[in-house]
Structures are given as structure tokens and as C-alpha cells.
Amino acid sequence: MNKAQLRRYIGYFIIIAISVTIISINAATLFRRETYNRTISILDRNNLVARNLLTRGDFDSLDEYFNSIAVEDVRITIIRSDGVVVADSQTDIGQLDNHADRPEILSALNGVPGRSKRYSNSLGEELLYVALPIIDIGEKSYVIRSSMSVADIDKALGDVLGRIIFTGIVTFLALSILSYLSERRFIAPLADIQKAAEAFSGGNLDHYLSVPGPEDIKVVADALNEMAGTLKSRLADITKGKNELDAVISSMMEAVVVLDMSLNIRHLNLSALNIIGSDITNVLGKALIEIFRSSDLQILAEKTLKSQIPIEKIINLNTDRNLILQVHGTCILPTDDKSTGNAVVLVMNDITQTQMLENMRRDFVANVSHELKTPITNVKGYLETLAEGVMNDPETTERFLAVSIRNADRLNAILDDLLSLSRLEQHDGEGLEFENHALDGIAGNAFQSCAPKAAEKNITLRLEGQKDLTARLNMLLIEQALTNLIDNAVKYSDKDAVVTVCISKNGEMAEISVRDDGIGIPDKDRPRIFERFYRVDKARSRELGGTGLGLAIVKHIIIVHRGSIRVDSELGKGSTFTLSIPLN
Amino acid sequence: MKPREQYMESLRQLKNEIMKMGILVEEALSKAMKALTELDSDLAESVITEDMMINRMEIEIEDRSIALIATEQPVAGDLRHVITGMRIVTQLERMGDHAVHIAKSTLRFECKAFKKPLIDISKMAELCISMHREVLSAFMDEDEIRARNLVDLDDEVDSLHEKVQRDMFTGMVEDESFLSQALQLTYISRYLERFADHITNISEWIIYGKTGNHVDLNG
Numbered sequence: 001m002n003k004a005q006l007r008r009y010i011g012y013f014i015i016i017a018i019s020v021t022i023i024s025i026n027a028a029t030l031f032r033r034e035t036y037n038r039t040i041s042i043l044d045r046n047n048l049v050a051r052n053l054l055t056r057g058d059f060d061s062l063d064e065y066f067n068s069i070a071v072e073d074v075r076i077t078i079i080r081s082d083g084v085v086v087a088d089s090q091t092d093i094g095q096l097d098n099h100a101d102r103p104e105i106l107s108a109l110n111g112v113p114g115r116s117k118r119y120s121n122s123l124g125e126e127l128l129y130v131a132l133p134i135i136d137i138g139e140k141s142y143v144i145r146s147s148m149s150v151a152d153i154d155k156a157l158g159d160v161l162g163r164i165i166f167t168g169i170v171t172f173l174a175l176s177i178l179s180y181l182s183e184r185r186f187i188a189p190l191a192d193i194q195k196a197a198e199a200f201s202g203g204n205l206d207h208y209l210s211v212p213g214p215e216d217i218k219v220v221a222d223a224l225n226e227m228a229g230t231l232k233s234r235l236a237d238i239t240k241g242k243n244e245l246d247a248v249i250s251s252m253m254e255a256v257v258v259l260d261m262s263l264n265i266r267h268l269n270l271s272a273l274n275i276i277g278s279d280i281t282n283v284l285g286k287a288l289i290e291i292f293r294s295s296d297l298q299i300l301a302e303k304t305l306k307s308q309i310p311i312e313k314i315i316n317l318n319t320d321r322n323l324i325l326q327v328h329g330t331c332i333l334p335t336d337d338k339s340t341g342n343a344v345v346l347v348m349n350d351i352t353q354t355q356m357l358e359n360m361r362r363d364f365v366a367n368v369s370h371e372l373k374t375p376i377t378n379v380k381g382y383l384e385t386l387a388e389g390v391m392n393d394p395e396t397t398e399r400f401l402a403v404s405i406r407n408a409d410r411l412n413a414i415l416d417d418l419l420s421l422s423r424l425e426q427h428d429g430e431g432l433e434f435e436n437h438a439l440d441g442i443a444g445n446a447f448q449s450c451a452p453k454a455a456e457k458n459i460t461l462r463l464e465g466q467k468d469l470t471a472r473l474n475m476l477l478i479e480q481a482l483t484n485l486i487d488n489a490v491k492y493s494d495k496d497a498v499v500t501v502c503i504s505k506n507g508e509m510a511e512i513s514v515r516d517d518g519i520g521i522p523d524k525d526r527p528r529i530f531e532r533f534y535r536v537d538k539a540r541s542r543e544l545g546g547t548g549l550g551l552a553i554v555k556h557i558i559i560v561h562r563g564s565i566r567v568d569s570e571l572g573k574g575s576t577f578t579l580s581i582p583l584n
Numbered sequence: 585m586k587p588r589e590q591y592m593e594s595l596r597q598l599k600n601e602i603m604k605m606g607i608l609v610e611e612a613l614s615k616a617m618k619a620l621t622e623l624d625s626d627l628a629e630s631v632i633t634e635d636m637m638i639n640r641m642e643i644e645i646e647d648r649s650i651a652l653i654a655t656e657q658p659v660a661g662d663l664r665h666v667i668t669g670m671r672i673v674t675q676l677e678r679m680g681d682h683a684v685h686i687a688k689s690t691l692r693f694e695c696k697a698f699k700k701p702l703i704d705i706s707k708m709a710e711l712c713i714s715m716h717r718e719v720l721s722a723f724m725d726e727d728e729i730r731a732r733n734l735v736d737l738d739d740e741v742d743s744l745h746e747k748v749q750r751d752m753f754t755g756m757v758e759d760e761s762f763l764s765q766a767l768q769l770t771y772i773s774r775y776l777e778r779f780a781d782h783i784t785n786i787s788e789w790i791i792y793g794k795t796g797n798h799v800d801l802n803g
């Protein structure tokens with residue numbers, strides 16, 4: 001039994017107890033009044049009989065009557081108007097004092113029937129007195145009074161009262177037991193209903209509620225079962241819709257981030273997680289600024305929330321990968337009053353690749369025109385000066401012609417490189433002859449081509465590693481690739497440095513690496529050095545006389561050999577280019 | 585919303601604002617360094633103008649912190665967090681100024697190519713930026729251990745600064761035309777070293793916010 005039930009029972013008991021008590025008290029009072037009234041009417045009748053006998057002067061009959069009523073415990077007294085007792089049915093009149101001060105006698109003397117209940121000194125017990133109004137018999141007036149012991153009445157009353165109390169207690173117990181039983185009949189199904197409701201709210205909508213109990217409670221149970229069924233089908237609909245939406249969002253290529261009003265992350269898809277490079281558990285509920293760490297993105301989200309207008313912007317994300325994102329921010333207004341407020345949806349499109357290609361294309365066009373234009377402008381300028389009459393000065397003419405030839409050579413070199421590049425691209429390795437060659441021989445040839453330049457800066461060229469390794473390759477192309485790499489290494493090394501070529505075998509691949517201790521390549525430029533005409537330090541490399549195509553050619557040579565090229569470099573420490581080509 | 589929840593939400597918003605200011609400072613330094621290495625005076629100018637925003641945020645965040653103290657009357661740990669935030673904002677503002685100093689130095693180069701590539705200074709800047717990211721994470725997570733670990737990186741920055749100074753002085757002696765460039769680069773190295781010092785100051789405040797103990801990480 002729980003507290004609520006206990007309280008309810010106590011309430012029932014109090015109601016029952018009060019009802020039973022009120023009924024019992026009323027019954028007892030009523031009975032008592034009736035008993036007294038009856039006694040009074042008996043005494044009245046006795047008085048009347050006595051008065052009749054007295055007025056007739058039949059004293060013998062009166063005496064007889066006195067004796068007869070003594071059996072019934074009734075006492076009759078006749079009192080003269082001055083209070084002196086003249087006759088009494090039970091006591092010797094000589095012992096009785098003057099009765100004029102008795103309340104019932106006083107009232108009878110005034111001509112009104114008198115009644116009184118009091119202790120009688122003469123009999124030594126509580127008595128009920130009833131007196132008739134005063135009457136005149138002859139020249140004297142008399143008051144006739146009857147009395148009866150209250151003890152008998154009270155005894156009878158006590159008996160009845162006891163019975164009433166007994167009945168009350170029995171009724172109380174019976175009602176209590178009945179109310180307990182009926183309460184239990186209602187409570188037991190209610191407990192079932194409570195359990196069912198708990199199961200429903202806990203998500204167990206398959207729980208079936210069966211109540212044996214009263215009809216009206218059964219109706220409630222049926223309604224609950226029906227509700228669970230409806231909820232279940234509605235829930236299934238919602239779940240299906242949500243799953244579909246989730247599938248759509250998570251399969252999107254675009255990153256989707258949903259933010260709440262305080263710009264904390266509420267939801268995001270796989271693409272968004274890929275951008276952040278973090279686990280979902282580390283991200284949900286955290287602030288946008290904390291996770292994406294971009295003030296531009298934060299400002300975009302703040303603006304979207306404030307203006308409630310869709311905003312689009314290209315944002316550079318300064319993560320390790322330096323992503324360029326096209327971000328589209330939209331504000332979702334609350335669908336009803338109860339939702340927590342506005343939300344912002346950010347859809348991000350990773351345009352790093354496109355942007356990079358765009359940059360490459362733009363740079364290529366700019367660079368190629370610059371590279372081709374410079375030598376031609378030089379040649380043209382010098383020749384025009386000569387044509388304008390400087391030709392007469394043989395010394396200047398010779399100098400101008402030498403510059404023109406150098407520029408023409410440079411142009412020629414660029415065109416040669418471009419041609420060999422386009423050949424490499426066109427053939428894609430087809431039509432080229434591949435034979436087994438010793439790699440050290442090729443490296444030796446490359447050393448020979450680079451020796452003059454190396455000698456100028458007193459740079460030592462060194463060959464290391466597995467010198468007898470052979471691989472299937474096109475000798476001229478690999479020699480050109482190595483020459484380009486060694487040439488670069490010499491160009492970007494200080495005086496008296498060492499350039500090392502190392503030949504080694506790595507599984508099915510032959511590896512040739514060219515290492516220098518030069519200036520190195522900055523991280524941000526490293527992915528782009530194989531682009532045509534791309535220059536890390538524009539002024540310097542042109543000064544050193546490159547065409548800007550050397551590494552692009554190397555890359556394509558390796559591509560036709562189905563190999564790969566790798567660069568390791570540290571600023572100020574030097575670079576290592578490693579070519580890998582298949583042995584067979 | 586219960587008063588306590590409301591207070592926590594205000595505190596969270598305050599932290600996010602500080603985070604945003606931190607990111608702005610990081611971006612300012614990145615931009616200043618990019619402007620320096622590429623001698624891009626437009627970018628350098630933009631760093632100087634965008635510093636206004638950092639300065640404005642300092643005042644805003646301080647005002648909000650004071651309002652929070654006045655209205656919520658936080659005590660003990662709560663109060664410490666608000667105070668910590670205000671201290672960190674002051675540091676961030678100074679760091680923004682150092683980015684501006686670097687941008688101004690860049691403008692003084694007048695687009696003359698460097699005599700040597702900026703290897704050590706770039707390294708210092710990279711270190712500063714990764715320290716800064718780390719200290720911001722430590723601030724958001726209230727992770728005093730990560731904050732304390734930043735001291736090692738600060739030492740690395742300090743030793744790089746010494747190396748740059750030595751190199752510049754020898755460079756100046758060898759080549760007089762290098763003098764003004766070397767002087768500017770020495771300053772820049774100094775700004776970066778100060779930047780890293782401010783990061784360790786932030787670490788100290790993070791430790792104070794978490795434990796209530798004042799520590800000296802720069803000692």
C-alpha cells in the first residue's frame with residue numbers, strides 16, 4: 001500500500017466514522033426523549049387517577065391505589081397549598097418537610113403543570129417529578145404529584161445506547177472492509193495502466209494492456225492501447241522520413257553543418273567531418289568558431305542569423321590542408337512557437353581543386369607569354385638599334401649580335417623543351433624504344449653534360465649505391481631527366497657543395513635519387529614545382545637561366561616509364577628528388 | 585532558463601567571443617607573414633586595417649565581462665574564469681599589435697627582394713601559429729596540462745630568435761647594403777618572440793583559471 005492509497009483509506013475511514021457517530025448520537029437522543037416523554041405521560045395518568053379519587057372523597061380506593069402503584073415504583077404525594085404533605089404512597093408523612101419550595105410544586109401552585117428531575121432527600125435517589133396544577137377540594141386546595149426513579153430509565157437507556165454503539169462499530173468495520181475491497185478493485189487495474197503508460201513513454205509501444213477489471217476502466221485501457229498503436233505507426237512514418245533525410249544529407253558531397261542560435265554545432269554530415277578531420281563526438285554541441293577556427297565563417301554565420309537572408313561567400317579555411325570553400329549560409333526560422341529558435345544551415349562546397357586548376361591555368365598563360373616574350377623583345381630591340389645605324393660600330397655590333405644570339409638560343413631552348421614535352425604527352429610512351437640499360441652508365445652521361453656548370457661553382461658530383469643495377473628504360477629520356485635534375489641541383493647549390501646521385505633497388509622498382517644541400521623548396525610551393533613555367537622564386541630562377549620546363553619534362557619522362565617521382569626538401573637544408581621506375 | 589544555466593550560457597558565449605578574437609589574431613599573423621614572404625604590400629595594409637576589429641573586440645569582451653560580473657556576481661571559480669577571460673583578451677590584443685608591427689616592417693621593405701630566403705623567421709612564425717592554435721584549444725577545453733606543455737615550443741622560438749639575431753649581425757658586418765633589411769628582420773624576429781611570450785602568458789592565465797594558482801612559465 002503506498003502513501004496515496006493510505007491517505008485515501010484514512011479519508012474513507014474518517015467519513016464512515018463521522019457518519020456512523022452522527023447516526024448513533026441522533027438515535028440515542030431520540031430514544032432518550034421518547035422514553036422520558038412516555039414516563040411523564042404515565043406519571044400524568046397516575047396523577048389524574050389520584051385526583052379523581054381525591055375529588056370524590058373516596059379515600060379507601062385512594063389508599064388501595066397507592067398500594068397498587070407502589071409495585072410499579074411510582075410514588076404519589078398530595079400536598080396542601082401551604083406546602084404540607086398530607087398523603088404519600090411510600091413515605092410516612094410525619095418525616096416529610098414542607099414541599100412548598102419544590103420547583104414542580106411552585107409551578108403547580110401557579111396553575112401550570114410542573115416537572116422536575118432532581119435528587120430526592122427523602123428517598124435518597126434521583127427522581128422525575130410531575131405535578132398537576134392546583135385544584136380546590138372543599139375549602140382547601142391541593143397539589144397532586146407523581147414521581148418515579150430515573151435509575152430505571154437510565155438503565156434502560158444505557159442498554160439501548162450500548163446496542164447502538166455496537167451496531168455503529170459493526171457498521172463502521174463492514175463499510176471499511178467494503179470500501180477497501182472496492183478500492184482495490186479499481187486500484188489494481190490502475191497500476192496496470194500506470195505500468196503500460198511507463199512502457200509506452202519508454203518507447204515500448206508493443207506492450208499490450210489487458211485489464212480484467214470494471215467496464216469503465218477497461219474503456220480507458222482500450223483507449224490507451226489504441227493510442228499506442230497510432231503512436232507506433234506515426235513514429236514509424238517519422239523515423240522513415242528522418243532516415244531518408246539523414247541518408248540524403250550524409251551522402252551529399254557538400255559539407256552540411258547545422259547550427260543553433262548560439263552558433264553551436266547541432267548536426268553535421270560526413271563531408272563536414274572530413275573537412276574538420278575530427279570525430280563527431282568531439283564536435284557536436286561545440287561552438288562553430290572552436291571547430292572551424294575561421295573568423296570569416298563565423299562572421300558569415302552571424303550575418304546569416306541576424307539578417308535571415310541566404311549569404312554566399314568563398315572562404316579560405318586555414319587548416320593543415322588550406323581548403324577553399326564556397327559556403328552558402330541559410331537561416332531556418334522556427335516552425336512553431338515551441339522550438340528553441342532560429343538555426344543556421346551552412347552548406348560548404350570544397351572548390352580547392354577547381355580553384356587550384358584555375359590558378360594553374362591563369363599562371364600558365366601569364367608565364368608562357370612572359371617567357372616567350374622576353375627573349376623576342378630583347379632580340380627585336382637589339383636588331384632595331386643595329387638597323388638604326390649602330391652597325392657602323394663593329395664592337396657594339398658584335399656585342400649586340402651576341403646578346404641577340406643568346407636570346408634566340410634561349411627561345412630555342414624553350415621551344416625545344418615545349419616540343420619534347422608535347423611529344424612525351426602525345427606518345428604516352430608508345431613508339432619509344434625500351435631496353436635494359438645499366439643505370440650507372442646513364443648517370444655518368446648525365447654527369448658529363450653537367451660537368452662544365454659544376455666545375456664553374458667547384459661542385460663535386462658523386463655517384464653512390466648499387467652501381468650495377470639495370471632497368472628497362474629509354475636511355476635518352478632517363479638521361480635527360482637526370483641531367484635536368486642534376487642541373488637544377490647544381491644551380492641551387494652554393495659554391496664547393498656536393499651533389500649526390502644514389503642508385504638503389506626498392507622491390508620491383510629502381511630508385512635514382514639526386515640530392516643537394518641547396519636552398520630547399522618551401523612547403524607551399526612543393527606541389528606546384530612540376531607545373532610548366534612554375535617558378536618558386538621568379539627573379540632568381542630566371543637569372544640562373546632555366547626555361548621553367550625542366551621539372552615538367554622530368555615528370556612526363558617518368559610518366560611514360562610508368563614510374564613515380566618524389567621530393568623531400570627542407571628550407572635551407574637541401575632537396576632530394578627520387579625517381580622510381582620499374583625494373584622490367 | 586534557470587539562473588545558473590543562464591549564467592553558464594553567458595560564460596560560454598563570452599568564451600566563444602574570446603575564441604573568435606583569438607582566431608582573428610591567428611589570421612592576422614598568418615596574413616602578416618604571407619605579406620612578408622611575398623612582399624605583398626596590399627595584404628600588409630589589410631592586416632593593419634583589420635587590427636581595428638581586434639581592438640574593438642577587446643573592448644567589447646571587457647564590457648561584457650564587467651556586465652557579467654555586475655549582474656551575476658560570480659564567486660570563486662566562476663569569477664576566476666571571467667577574470668581569466670579578461671586577462672587573455674588583453675594578451676590577444678597585444679599579439680594583434682605584433683602582427684601589425686610585422687605588417688608595417690613589410691611595408692618598409694619597399695618590395696626589395698630578400699638577400700636570403702626567410703627560413704628561420706618562417707619557422708618561428710609556423711611555431712607561433714601552432715602554439716597559438718594549441719593555446720586556444722587549451723583555453724576552450726580548460727586543459728591546463730596542454731597549456732603548460734607549450735613552454736617547450738616557446739623555448740624553441742626563443743632559441744630561433746637568438747639564431748636569427750646572430751645571423752643578421754654577421755650579415756650586417758659582411759655586407760653593409762644588407763644593413764636596413766637585416767635591421768627590419770631582427771625586429772620581426774623580436775615581434776615573433778614577443779608573440780610567443782604572450783602565448784605563454786595566456787597559458788599562465790589558463791592555469792590560474794583552472795587551479796587558482798599563479799605560475800611563471802616565462803622564467
